[in-house]
Every structure is written in structure tokens, then in C-alpha cells.
Amino acid sequence: MTASSLSLPNASHSPWIRRWSDGTAPRLRLICLPHAGGSAGFYRPWAALLPPEVELLAIQYPGREDRYEDPATASMDELVTALADVLSPLLDRPYALFGHSMGSAVAWELAHELNGRGAPAPRRLFVSGRAAPGTAVVGDVHRQDDDVLCAELRRLGGTSSEVLDDPGLRALVLGTVRDDYRLIETYRPSVRPRLDCPVHVLTGSEDPELGQERISERAGGWADLTTARTEVRTFPGDHFYLTPRRREVVATVLRRMDPSLTTGGHMWPSTP
Template sequence: MDTKDDATTAWIRRYHPSGDSTARLICFPHAGGSASFFHPVSVRFSPDTDVIALQYPGRQDRRREPCIEDIGTLADQLAEEIQALSDKPTVFFGHSMGAVLAFETAFRLEQRGLNSPHTVLASGRRAPSTVRDEQVHTRDDRGIISELKLLNGTDSAVFGNDELLSLALPAIRGDYRAIETYAGEPGRRVRCPLTVLTGDNDPRTTLDEAHAWQEHTEGAFRVEVFSGGHFFLADHQDEVNKVIAEALDAARAARTAASP
């Protein structure tokens, strides 16, 4: 079943739907994150761009649904949702766990020849070919909260609100289990260009681990380094938006060039 250009579904959130958009930006949230994280991105790029923020099960209005605790299974489902969209020049943007999901989803869509992105923007995540023994998902609640504070990716008001924490922690734990048990398929590459965005003080991604993404594309590759930690994009919104805008412009130009 096709998903209309102005439709919002359980998986697909459009905060500023527009039938006149000439390109599409699909945003993949981080572990424990939700579609609303990308509301400012939608404000910036709509209505010329169809900005879609993905909503995984287990959070916000989907909190009663079980989390999908396997990256491959979640990427399979996301690919099904995205291939039902109309055909437009598309860019994927994923942060942290979302970077891996953007990559795996792009790979699946390229294999099917349906709605694959012109470019993948992988933010705040080491390359799939790099390996770390990370076990945050096995910690108790206090241990998970310590990790969130280290990465500085959660509103500080949440930490003082037991009710909000109790609602958020199951999804956070489930997402950490998914990303920490993920093992990238050896030699897996996408054909499209790949741009990596990383913080120069990210405790979870070194510069070498960011550059290792080059092994995962047959297209153009570059790394953009920003000052800051894991959530560097909070302090560099304008610069990150510039990278996104360049990718969208390139996607539009490529479609125009390919038209008869």
C-alpha cells in the first residue's frame, strides 16, 4: 500500500506536510530517541523538502508496543515503510543508532531498487566494521542513566522526574540492546555517497572509527568534524543544517540530470 505525501502513520511523522516538496529528508533517531527530536529540522527544511521523522515502537505514543531489539529486524521494517513512499530525491540522516539504521535501511532499499537514498548522512556513530565491547543494556537503571548523562543527550529535567524516567527507560534499554548486539555484515557497502558527521570529543566514536565508514560505501565519502561530544549537533545546528542542505541540493541536481 502506498503512503501519501501528506500522510502521518505509526512509523512516519510529518510535522509540516507539503504536497509541493521537491526532495525528501528521512531522519532516523538515536537510541532512546523519538521522532520529535527532529522537529527543528522539519521547521528548517519544510515545505520545499518532505521531512519525515521516523518513530520506532516503544516510545511516546507507541510506548505500549514492544521495542524491536534487533537492528536487522528494525531496518527490515523501516525499509518496508520507506519503499511505500512516492519516488523523490531522498537523503537519509541518522544520529548514533540512527546512523546504523540509515545505513542498513539504505542497503536494503538499494538491493530492492526501490526508493534508495541519494546520500546517507551518518552522524555520531562509529563505522559498522569497528568493534567495541559495550554492555550498557545489561546495567541496572542507575547505570543506564549514568551513560545518558555522559552522552548528554537527554533533557536534564527528565532525570529528576521518576515518572518520565520510568516511561523512557524501557525504550532506552531496548535500543541499547539492539545497537550493542549489532554486528555489521563484513564487507557490506552502499552504492550511494556517504557523509559522516562526528564530534571531536565523542566518548563513543574516535576520529579513526568515524573515518572507517569509508569501507562501507562505493560512492563519494567525506567526514565533517565538529567540536563537542556525542550530541555535538545541539551546538552546531546551523552547520549541520548546511551539510543537510548541500546533500538535498545534490540529490535534486542528480535527479534533474537523470531526467530525459
């Protein structure tokens, strides 16, 4: 698939949302929330693996890529309120939320914020690479020096050594990462009623953040946050298993959103 076969992101709609669509009216929407230091572009390759019935809405947090000059969000509440404001008009059809690492906590908070506004609930909540809010281990990496922050990024993977070894690039990356770590490490979830949508927990088999020992404890705590079914799917890989296992992850998401999306002879383009 060539870059021209997908339309450019519709940035005019909102600085918070990136869309890569061929113009087909979607039946479902998949709203994806990035990890700490991540951007909407992390999910762009997913667009080529989705059928026309599903529109990808990738969230662009401030302080990165084309929003580099926008001030970082100060708190989880501020972030979720802004997201609910821009997403509410787009919930006119069934949707699912997918969050990786920090994004999983954002997705959970967003589901509650939308519920409090009387908006439609997500059909599914997909949470990846992090234990449930209130049970996830909270550190103080954002208070440490650059060497400690770099060591944390190397531990998790997902950031190339070329970037971390280049002083200029490292400075650009670490500012955003530190802001995101500050947000998630100072976040303290409120006690909330359980959601009523199914929760799907995805993890890498070698993920240092959510290993097999922790995932066995009621799906990393996620099972206690919904009245519906909780399912766990483990993929080979580390914290960023999503990149090498992209095709399998997207197929899993589609199957859980609507089984008809992966049956009936559908064939979708692929990316490396």
C-alpha cells in the same frame, strides 16, 4: 515561527513516520532516524529550517511518545524490514538518509535492505556520532542496572538531569533506552557489498563515542563501506552537538543534497 505555522504530523499514514509539512509538493525527501532512546520529535525543529523543496520524514520507533504502548523491536533485522515496508512507497523522488548514533547503523542497514528490494538508492547517506558497523565499539550497557544506564546517559549528554533525577520520569526513559541499547549492542552486521552513494560522516569534536582519533581512521570505518566519496565534517560539541549546532548541521545536509538549496538567495525560517 509559531506551532500553528506547521501542519500536525500525519500519523494516519503510518505509526512509523512523522511529517511536518506545509503541503507543498517536495522535490526531495530527507529521512531521519533517531538515536537510542530518541524519538521522531528530536528532528521536529529541523522542519522549520528546510525549504519547501525538501520534505522531512522522521522515523518513530515503537515504545516512545505516542507509540509508548507498542512493543519494542526485537532486532535490527525486524526494525529495518518494517521501515523498508513503510518507506518503499515514498521513494518516488530523490531522498537522503540521516541517522544519528544508533540511527546511523539503522540507516546503513536500511540502504542495503532497500537495495535488495530493487528500490531507488539514497542520493546521500549521512551518518552521525557513531563508527561504521563492524567497527563501532559494542558494550553491554543494556545488561547493567539503572545506575549504570543513567551514568551512560549522563556521559553522552542529551538527557536532562531533571529527567534522570526524577524517579518517575527516569523509569519511563530507562525502559526505552534499555530496549534500544539491547538492539544495538546485540546487533552484528553481515558482510555486505559496498554502497555506491556518497557517505557524509558528522561528529562532535568532543564526542566520546567518535572522537578525532577514531574519525581519522578512514572516517571511522565508513570510507570502507562505499565505492563513492566519503566526507567528514566535525562540529564543536559532544555526542549531541546536533542540538546547539542545528542550523549548521541542516545547512550542511542541504548543501550536500543539492547545492542549489543553499544558494540563490533562499531564506528560511529559523528556530532557537
